[in-house]
Amino acid sequence: MPFGNTHNVLKLKYASSEEYPDLSQHNNHMAKILTPAIYERLRSKETPSGFTLDDVIQTGIDNPGHPFIMTVGCVAGDEETYEVFKELLDPIIEDRHGGYKPTDKHKTDLNPDNLKGGDDLDPNYVISSRVRTGRSIRGFCLPPHCSRGERRGVEKMSVEALDSLSGDLKGKYYALKNMTDAEQQQLIDDHFLFDKPVSPLLLASGMARDWPDGRGIWHNDTKTFLVWVNEEDHLRVISMQKGGNMKEVFNRFCTGLTKIETLFKDKGTSFMWNEHLGYVLTCPSNLGTGLRAGVHVKIPNMSKHDKFEEVLKRLRLQKRGTGGVDTAAVGGTFDISNADRLGFSEVELVQMVVDGVKLLVEMEKKLEKGQSIDDLMPAQK
């Protein structure tokens, strides 16, 4: 929960060692990196909007973590957080994003023409295709820290921009607090509705305050382009459809995003972005592209193969159950998506998914016929 900076002034009367959190039971990126010395150097700092070190790390203190799943354990309250607290966040980013250095530059590429292929994933295996990312509106604080007025400002600006989309992107906004029962049921049936977060990872950061004020869902009439407003980030943008035509999904994704960005620029603002971190989002794990491109794919044989994990690792892909992160797969159908977010461009990541899923389907077909997949084993990307 965010405190005003005068509260931070109160803490400074205590020695740093008296305020230092007990991280002895903890296993998350923040707990691995934070030392008493770093804490002492950073604790008197704050961003211009008053976000402090304890605000950054509170979620990591309150959620010691899991022995197998490494959570990040910190959040940003505004764009400046990544600058003011870089001494802590740079090593965390490096650890989380495969060695990405503080001096590295991130490439943004939202030109869908650069994607090769991707329109012919076998629909007998690939059930659906989806690309999602997040965007933050420059000048507003992020969900852990924003005031009600700011959150409503984000909503207003976003809805104005979305309302001016046309053609196959034309759509409608459903504010969470004004939704009728019928609208709510339809959104649930479409698998579009997001609910108040229950995960303590999210709650402890303060992002669920004032729910459902300022939150809502926008989608186009054809239900292939969807935007979440003020959930974990200012905006989450999703392009999806049934079948294996990832190229079309990515086309719409890029077109929609570019149009929305233009509309924001017309209003005198832009998305939070810089050439080192790419697109800036609440959780450090979503920096760079913030992009997760994935498919629901039927690979019952491949998923039981003892080389499955190794293949995924080499292809830089990750598996999830079809219920989303932390769910188990049902009946051999998996959610397969890119593991990386930062250090690769959008086109590069979607290319990895397209090429990787194509290979997985080929392997599945071979295993169906009782053949070996050894000659198909990929090199490490």
Place this chain on the structure above:
Amino acid sequence: MTFSNKRTMDCLHWTLRKTSAEVLQQTRSTTKAHLPVIHPYLSNCGNKAMANNFARILSSKRNVGIMSLVGAGSLTAAFLLNREHVTAGAQVRRVYPASAEYPDLRKHNNCMASHLTPAIYAKLVDKATPNGYTLDQAIQTGVDNPGHPFIKTVGMVAGDEESYEVFADLLDPVIKERHNGYDPQIMTHPTDLDSSKLKSGKFDERFVLSSRVRTGRSIRGLSLPPACTRAERREVEKVVVDALAGLKGDLAGTYYSLTHMTDQEQQQLIDDHFLFDKPVSPLLTCSGMARDWPDARGIWHNNTKTFLIWINEEDHTRVISMEKGGNMKRVFDRFCTGLKEVERLIQEKGWEFMWNERLGYILTCPSNLGTGLRAGVHVNLPKLSKDPRFTKILDNLRLQKRGTGGVDTAAVGSTFDISNLDRLGQSEVQLVQTVVDGVNYLIDCEKKLEKGQDIKIPPPVRK
């Protein structure tokens, strides 16, 4: 940052005491134009008790900390008195006017939502206590938890003792609603921990299975659980555990820190029904009181397991005296003796409990002000509980029923938890007497019904 210049500190004390006296001469004012060097949150109050209370807070030794907030130096007086300096260095976060920040409370049913008008919000939203606690923080739990159509929650908390002064424009009406018309502006609360005054506190054990009295205490000078820093929370733990180590005789006991508890100790505490767990109720978690769990939380109990203290759960301390059986007198005796002993021990080290004559003992939730006392029994009332007049009888006796699992649980069989409804405006002795008289009446009804006799609804107990 230490405050080493004693003379400057004495001057500051004097300046602030003088300021409080000046305040006494001011009438309520809606503008600050003619109040150049008055604390903004005193500028609108002509209330003598409030100003005296503030002076008392400042003169307490432990508030060296607040002085040192200001930093050593000759301008400290001006620094503290000009509230802008308290937020110096911080950008004013409020880019939006108060009307754009006002919460949407249309679906809400809690005391805060009933009394927070846009006008009061606009008046209080830029204020902060000396520790930096703000209105938005105080009301966050009420905004996040719209409430229940039947059960009206309070919907706000205090982050420190000064919250009750700085945000009085909102808290006073909330207190008045919650505490049955008690008006903090004009009334005073009686504190009486002389348990010898209790009459006939031994219940028929054919009906009463156990007796219990609980309250809370806060350590003056340290922020309350919604707002405290880790160091403050650890200091509360240290102060209280040091004091408890000085208890002797049937009060001597042991402290079990939640962080360092062994599995065996944990199991024993669970079996004794002593162990408290990390709060899951969003009413509590939304206020920020569960931060850093389980750091500096723990349970102390005496060797005979009849006196128990929770540290840093919903309040700095929760103090519980309990026994099997119906000897409420002995439970209350131990309660009062224990509390006074703990108070004596912390005073030896220069600490004291948060208390004032307006609100009694200061706790996190406004519903626990005054005595913070809940005295109750687990009592078997198979016939009475089925009588349609049961609820009305309880109402008139100023008692409430709960299931034996605690608040919001249902009764199992016909065993009920019966306790006092009120907390503020009556003393500890008065409230426990109310429970004693009331439970005796209920038992009497039960006995009458056993014999096939009729019972009467008692007249309402005079408050």
